[in-house]
Amino acid sequence: xxxxxxxxxxxxxxxxxxxxxxxxxxxxxxxxxxxxxxxxxxxxxxxxxxxxxxxxxxxxxxxxxxxxxxxxxxxxxxxxxxxxxxxxxxxxxxxxxxxxxxxxxxxxxxxxxxxxxxxxxxxxxxxxxxxxxxxxxxxxxxxxxxxxxxxxxxxxxxxxxxxxxxxxxxxxxxxxxxxxxxxxxxxxxxxxxxxxxxxxxxxxxxxxxxxxxxxxxxxxxxxxxxxxxxxxxxxxxxxxxxxxxxxxxxxxxxxxxxxxxxxxxxxxxxxxxxxxxxxxxxxxxxxxxxxxxxxxxxxxxxxxxxxxxxxxxxxxxxxxxxxxxxxxxxxxxxxxxxxxxxxxxxxxxxxxxxxxxxxxxxxxxxxxxxxxxxxxxxxxxxxxxxxxxxxxxxxxxxxxxxxxxxxxxxxxxxxxxxxxxxxxxxxxxxxxxxxxxxxxxxxxxxxxxxxxxxxxxxxxxxxxxxxxxxxxxxx
Amino acid sequence: xxxxxxxxxxxxxxxxxxxxxxxxxxxxxxxxxxxxxxxxxxxxxxxxxxxxxxxxxxxxxxxxxxxxxxxxxxxxxxxxxxxxxxxxxxxxxxxxxxxxxxxxxxxxxxxxxxxxxxxxx
Numbered sequence: 001x002x003x004x005x006x007x008x009x010x011x012x013x014x015x016x017x018x019x020x021x022x023x024x025x026x027x028x029x030x031x032x033x034x035x036x037x038x039x040x041x042x043x044x045x046x047x048x049x050x051x052x053x054x055x056x057x058x059x060x061x062x063x064x065x066x067x068x069x070x071x072x073x074x075x076x077x078x079x080x081x082x083x084x085x086x087x088x089x090x091x092x093x094x095x096x097x098x099x100x101x102x103x104x105x106x107x108x109x110x111x112x113x114x115x116x117x118x119x120x121x122x123x124x125x126x127x128x129x130x131x132x133x134x135x136x137x138x139x140x141x142x143x144x145x146x147x148x149x150x151x152x153x154x155x156x157x158x159x160x161x162x163x164x165x166x167x168x169x170x171x172x173x174x175x176x177x178x179x180x181x182x183x184x185x186x187x188x189x190x191x192x193x194x195x196x197x198x199x200x201x202x203x204x205x206x207x208x209x210x211x212x213x214x215x216x217x218x219x220x221x222x223x224x225x226x227x228x229x230x231x232x233x234x235x236x237x238x239x240x241x242x243x244x245x246x247x248x249x250x251x252x253x254x255x256x257x258x259x260x261x262x263x264x265x266x267x268x269x270x271x272x273x274x275x276x277x278x279x280x281x282x283x284x285x286x287x288x289x290x291x292x293x294x295x296x297x298x299x300x301x302x303x304x305x306x307x308x309x310x311x312x313x314x315x316x317x318x319x320x321x322x323x324x325x326x327x328x329x330x331x332x333x334x335x336x337x338x339x340x341x342x343x344x345x346x347x348x349x350x351x352x353x354x355x356x357x358x359x360x361x362x363x364x365x366x367x368x369x370x371x372x373x374x375x376x377x378x379x380x381x382x383x384x385x386x387x388x389x390x391x392x393x394x395x396x397x398x399x400x401x402x403x404x405x406x407x408x409x410x411x412x413x414x415x416x417x418x419x420x421x422x423x424x425x426x427x428x429x430x431x432x433x434x435x436x437x438x439x440x441x442x443x444x445x446x447x448x449x450x451x452x453x454x455x456x457x458x459x460x461x462x463x464x465x466x467x468x469x470x471x472x473x474x475x
Numbered sequence: 476x477x478x479x480x481x482x483x484x485x486x487x488x489x490x491x492x493x494x495x496x497x498x499x500x501x502x503x504x505x506x507x508x509x510x511x512x513x514x515x516x517x518x519x520x521x522x523x524x525x526x527x528x529x530x531x532x533x534x535x536x537x538x539x540x541x542x543x544x545x546x547x548x549x550x551x552x553x554x555x556x557x558x559x560x561x562x563x564x565x566x567x568x569x570x571x572x573x574x575x576x577x578x579x580x581x582x583x584x585x586x587x588x589x590x591x592x593x594x595x596x
Contacts (some may be wrong), residue, residue, distance in 0.1 A: 025491075028517050028520075029494055029498060031513060031517070032495075032498045032499065032502065032510070032513070032514075033498050033501065035502040035503070035506045035509060035510050035513070036501045036502055036503060037503060038503070038505065038506060038587070038590040038592070039592070041506055041509065041587045041590065042584065042587045042588065044513075045509075045513060045580065045583050045584055045587055048513055048516065048517055048580070049516075049580050051517075052516070052517070052519070052520065052576055052580070055520060055522075055523055056522065056523070056526070059522075059523045059526045059527065060526070060530075062526075062527065064527050064530070064531055064532075065526060065527060065530035065531070066530060066531070066532045067529070067530045067531070067532065067562070068530065070529040070530055070562050070565065070566050070569075071526050071529050071530050071566070071569055073566070074529070074566045074567065074569040074570035074573065075522075075569055075570070075573045076573075077570055077573070078569070078570045078571070078572070078573020078574045078575075078576070078577060079573055079577040081574050081578075082573060082574040082575070082576070082577030082578030082579075082581070083577050083578065083581050085574070085578050086577070086578040086579070086580075086581035086582035086585065087581060087585065089582060091586070094508055094512070094582075094586075097512075097578070097582065098508075098511050098512060098515055101515040101574070101575050101578060101579060102515065102518075104571040104572070104574055104575050105515070105518040105519065105521060105571075105572070105575055107568075107571050108519075108521045108522070108525055108568040108571040108572045108575075109521050109524075111525065111528075111564045111565065111567055111568035111571070112521055112524035112525050112528055112565070112568050114561075114564050115524075115525070115528030115529075115561040115562075115564040115565040115568065116524070116527075116528060116561075118557045118558070118560050118561035118564065119528060119531055119557070119558055119561040120557075120558075121557060127481055221511070222511070225511055225514060225515070228514075228515070228518045229514065229518060231518075231521070232518050232520055232521050233488060235521050235524045236484070236488075236524075237481070237484050237488075238524065239523070239524050239527065240480045240481075240484060241523055241524070242483075242484065242487050243520060243523065244520055244521065244523060244524065245484055245487050245488045245491060246487060246491040246494075247517050247518065247520040248488075248491075248518070248520075249488050249491035249492045249494075249495050250491060250494070250495040250498070250499075250514070250517070251495075251514040251517060251518050252492070252495070253492050253495030253496045253499055254495060254499040254502075254510060254511075254514050255511075255514070257496065257499045257500060258499075258507060258510070258511070261504075261507075352504075352505075354504060359507075359508055359511060360504070360507035360508060360510075360511065361504060361505060361506060361507030361508035361509070361510070361511075362508055364504075364505040364506070364507075364508065364590075365508045365509070365586055365589070368586070368589040368590045368591070369589050371589075371591070373591055373592050373593040374505055374590045374591065374592060375592050375593055376593070377505060379504050379505070
């Protein structure tokens with residue numbers, strides 16, 4: 001390695017590296033572009049991997065890098081942890097994996113910033129100091145914010161919003177103090193100021209995410225995705241490395257767009273999500289459950305066999321999965337239902353609301369995992385026109401996203417949120433464990449409509465009974 | 476007239492944001508989870524920075540004295556001490572970024588392999 005490097009030295013100029021990093025940056029762009037369609041997506045992923053490979057190899061040849069042991073050992077350890085983790089992770093837990101990986105990027109950005117500074121504490125000019133400061137604080141917020149998001153998704157923290165009086169004031173004070181410590185660091189080159197600044201940024205990541213409820217997690221995970229990008233971009237500025245800047249800008253805009261799509265799908269402003277506190281507190285949920293059990297008499301419940309009978313005699317069926325499907329792990333059983341129905345000549349499609357699940361596109365991955373072909377899975381805008389010509393809609397573990405109040409009742413907290421028009425179908429079956437309300441803590445008027453029947457039970461058991469009942473009648 | 480590296484970086488950054496904006500809007504919503512996973516892997520590119528810090532040279536005359544003992548004496552040998560700390564910090568950065576890179580790409584690949592169309596089966 002070292003001999004090869006000394007041979008190449010005349011060619012290893014700053015310009016050479018800039019051009020190699022440019023190639024790698026373009027490969028990242030092609031990688032994301034591949035995701036425009038499932039058929040080109042794997043090629044895209046290979047482009048991105050190639051880009052990463054080129055970047056790492058080029059960096060090994062960088063004149064600044066002389067000590068390989070300090071690189072190869074941690075890299076091998078990282079691979080040893082990362083690969084098995086990625087191979088074993090359950091698709092239902094993807095949001096947790098993504099959250100924890102965000103936290104690693106955040107921490108790595110803090111470490112790089114700290115390392116850059118410590119390498120030569122007094123030698124940086126003001127611009128470089130500001131860049132180090134930016135990389136460190138964005139990274140630090142990403143780190144603790146993602147840890148909290150992980151904890152909420154994984155059930156280590158209460159997923160309900162945790163709010164207290166003066167929360168926003170506290171955040172503002174921490175933020176101001178952090179900026180002041182940062183200014184002190186930039187002007188005085190002081191290590192204690194750097195440590196205090198990082199400490200405050202870590203604290204801020206924690207206090208910013210803790211008041212945000214579980215239902216808002218798709219936005220938060222996307223937002224932290226965006227932050228991890230900006231942190232990488234800030235690191236790129238520190239190093240003067242264009243590839244980091246390109247990659248950071250790509251990821252930053254990707255996360256920002258995803259947050260925007262998620263906010264729009266919930267009809268909430270980004271600011272109101274960030275300020276937190278949305279979603280029912282535990283008391284409200286209990287209250288709603290009490291009301292709901294009183295109201296339970298108002299709904300019609302149906303047996304699985306009845307629903308199976310209606311399904312097989314239908315011409316077209318749309319299945320609306322929600323997070324409840326993921327919790328019950330019902331996707332495989334639902335795929336069986338789809339297959340039996342298709343054998344009987346029924347047209348079956350899945351309808352996905354953008355915020356179904358705990359992260360953008362979560363339902364699509366779960367259905368893909370259970371071998372549902374992606375051309376059977378449609379997005380809200382594609383399928384909403386079809387509900388009125390559909391015989392039977394089967395809602396599995398979804399609630400707020402099919403609540404007609406969002407369209408019709410201006411007093412509902414959901415009002416204005418785009419929904420799947422399940423209520424327009426000739427007949428709706430809702431598979432649900434109980435009458436508990438959804439995350440927004442509001443009653444769903446769909447359940448009380450004339451053409452709606454409830455099937456109470458665990459989504460997986462219901463779907464399994466449904467497919468066996470469908471198979472039974474076939475013989 | 477010479478344009479500073481910082482200005483060039485700002486130009487690249489702004490243009491890359493526009494590229495990102497357009498490319499990401501083109502991603503099909505069905506693949507938003509793999510998009511997050513692959514951007515996760517790509518954000519592991521901070522490894523480049525971590526490698527620079529971890530692999531950097533430490534300008535100490537090793538033969539001159541017992542380095543470990545000297546490192547105890549923080550005041551006198553602040554630059555070397557600080558440089559070793561920097562390398563250790565960089566190594567931890569390499570470690571964390573590697574988990575992202577390997578984990579992110581492998582899980583993305585695993586997910587994308589699941590997306591099949593009806594005809595291919």
